[in-house]
Amino acid sequence: MQSLLPESDYQRFLNEGRFMLQRSRQNGGYFFYPRVAQPGTGNTDLEWVEASGLGVVYSSTVVRQRPPTPNYNVALIDLAEGVRMMSRVEGLLPEDVRIGMPVRAKIVALEADASVLVFEPV
């Protein structure tokens, strides 16, 4: 049985350019954030699956900064797999992000071991 390190496995996949989500083999249920066991059932028969990357903006805010530092977007994204995560939507002004907007995941490599998952409008 391979050992599962939820946080570092997730980040390692991102660093490799892969957005992976966990799922229970028994019931096929996805969940986020990564854990050692499925919430509710406690199932540990977990596998990592490539995420579709598709989602919809569930909510959005703009964190205001003192000019000239730019404001930035913080959003909650509902993924097609039925889970929700915090992220940000890029490629448009932070205040132009709309609830209900369809988005697609993009991995941004900040440094060697520090890739970040963001979203862009579809």
Add this chain to the structure above:
Amino acid sequence: MNQSLRGQTAIVAGATFGMGEAPGLSSMDLAASASVRALAQVGLTPADVDGLFVSVPDDMLSGLTFAEYLGIHPRFTDNNRTGGSAFQIYAHTAAMALACGQIDVALIAYGSNQKSASGKLVQSSRPSPWETPYRPMNPVSSYALAAARHMHQYGTTREQLAEVAVAARKWAQLNPDAYMRDDLSIDDVLGARMVSDPLTVRDCCLVTDGAAAVVMVRADRARDLAKRPAYLLGAGSATTHREIASMEDLTVTAARESGQRAYAMAGVGPKDIDVVMLYDAFTINPILFLEDLGFCPKGEGGRFVSGGAIAPGGQLAVNTNGGGLSCVHPGMYGLFTMVEATQQLMGQCGARQVADARLAIAHGNGGVLSSQATVILGTEETL
């Protein structure tokens, strides 16, 4: 044995201290000042306390520290970390311990010098790795996400959020202990500096120092100690998440469950309540809690608070001390709702006194809408 807690215990004293700015005093100094003040109201001293319930934001072992400060050795000590809802949960725990004779005198206390010590809200937990890359300004950004979703789903407007702030300020103007008492209009709120859309700085709670304490005993002793005890009729709590991305529906809080549990124990409903104290960390909170505690249907909270409905002279007396928005907010505000509810039922509120106040709700919120806890208090006539 399946006996209800209803009416078995009462708050006999409530006090605050250092609300606003209290430089040079530690959180413990403040909590102790409020505590001895409350105990003195009923002729008791720290040595009489055998159940100690305390939360202080900057000390993870505050139960031990506070017992040491007060020079006491309690039979029962609790230091719960559900955020601002801790105090309502303490009232429930204290009632259980009192009712079955495990303790005789409960002291619930809080103190924080966050304003004088650091000038901002103290963060007392490890930041989430699932949030850190996106740098939300917590807690405000999480509440902003909830407000944005409510606006999207139910058409709630920024003006309606502003009504909550304006009402709180009007109550604060009747309270000599409130920190902010200047006139505040809806336009003032809309024109204030935006922090995390849609919340401006006037949609956010204050950052102040402050402390509070209440004393609880069993009902039979309550009558000997206080003229008008505030009997605990109902209590209930519920938690749903820790970080905002895990909240199933940002427009529905666990106040629905905590309220149902408290109402069921008390045998009353929203229409019976005279004074409604709701932890107003942000203007969206009273809107959500008024819905989830059954004062209006889900989605109608914005319309409900419009036109001064929760301001002095309105339809429902909400946050009569001025709330976290205008009275005091040292970080974990829940205990202040209980002190104000108690003082209203005791008839001690002067210019802001709600006439014939018999039943009060004190509702606490912790984290980012994460933990909800409701306490219902009533006068002797309601037993």
